[in-house]
Amino acid sequence: MLSASGLVFxxxxxxxxxxxxxxxxxxxxxxxxxxxxxxxNDAFKVTILRITLGALILGRLFTPVFVMALSxxxxxxxxxxxxxxxxxxxxxxxxxxxxxxVSHNASQLIAAxxxxxxxxxxxxxxxxxxxxxxxxxxxxxVLAIMILEKLGERIKxxxxx
Numbered sequence: 001m002l003s004a005s006g007l008v009f010x011x012x013x014x015x016x017x018x019x020x021x022x023x024x025x026x027x028x029x030x031x032x033x034x035x036x037x038x039x040x041n042d043a044f045k046v047t048i049l050r051i052t053l054g055a056l057i058l059g060r061l062f063t064p065v066f067v068m069a070l071s072x073x074x075x076x077x078x079x080x081x082x083x084x085x086x087x088x089x090x091x092x093x094x095x096x097x098x099x100x101x102v103s104h105n106a107s108q109l110i111a112a113x114x115x116x117x118x119x120x121x122x123x124x125x126x127x128x129x130x131x132x133x134x135x136x137x138x139x140x141x142v143l144a145i146m147i148l149e150k151l152g153e154r155i156k157x158x159x160x161x
Contacts, residue, residue, distance in 0.1 A: 002042075006030030006050035007057075014058055025101055025136045027054070031077055032097055032144035037151065040081040047077045064116055068108050075107035076100040093148065097141030102133035 010027035027050050035043035051073045055066040080100040083091055091099070109129060113122050 002030040002034045002038075002046045003049040003053070006046055007053050010050050010054035011057055014054070025104065025140050026143075027051075028073075028076065028097070028100065028104075028140050029144045029147065031073075032080065032093060032100075032140065033147055033151070035077070035080055035084060035096075036093060036144075036148055040077075040085075043077050043081065044074075047073045067115065068111055071111040072104035072108040076104035079103040092141070093145050094138055094141030097144060098134055098137035101137030101140065102130055105129035105133045 006027040006029070009029060013023045013026050016023070030050060031043050031047050034046040048070075051066070051069050052061070055061040055063070055069065060066050077100070080096050083096050083099050106126075106129070109122060109126060113120070
C-alpha cells in the first residue's frame with residue numbers, strides 16, 4: 001500500500017509545472033511512514049519500488065533521470081534511517097525528512113558530477129539545492145506526521161474495538 005501511495009505521488013508530481021530536475025518529493029511521504037511504522041527494510045523496499053515502477057510508468061527506466069532519482073532516493077532513506085536510529089530524541093519526523101531531502105539533493109549533485117556533467121561547476125547550485133531540500137523536506141515531514149498521527153489513532157481505535 002505504501003509503495004502504491006508513494007508511486008501515485010511520484011507520478012503525480014512529474015506532471016507539476018516546476019523547474020527541471022526539481023520535484024517536491026511527495027513520494028517520500030510513503031518512505032517516511034514506512035520508516036516510522038515498519039522499519040528500515042520496508043522503507044528501503046518502498047523507495048526502490050516507487051522509483052522503479054514510477055520510472056517504468058513514465059518511460060524513464062534506466063535513463064539518467066532514473067539514475068538520479070534512484071541515487072537520491074536510496075541515499076535519502078539510508079540517511080533518514082540512520083538519523084532516526086541514532087538521534088530519535090533529537091529530530092522529529094520533520095527533521096528526519098529535512099535531512100533526507102538535503103541528502104537526496106546532495107547525492108543527486110554528486111551523481112550528476114560523477115556520471116554525466118564531470119565539471120565541478122555543477123556544485124555552484126548547492127545552496128539552491130540545500131534550500132530546496134529544507135523547504136520540501138519540511139513540507140513532506142509535516143504531511144508525514146499528519147498521516148502517522150491519523151494512522152496511530154486508527155490503530156488505537158481498532159485495538160480497542
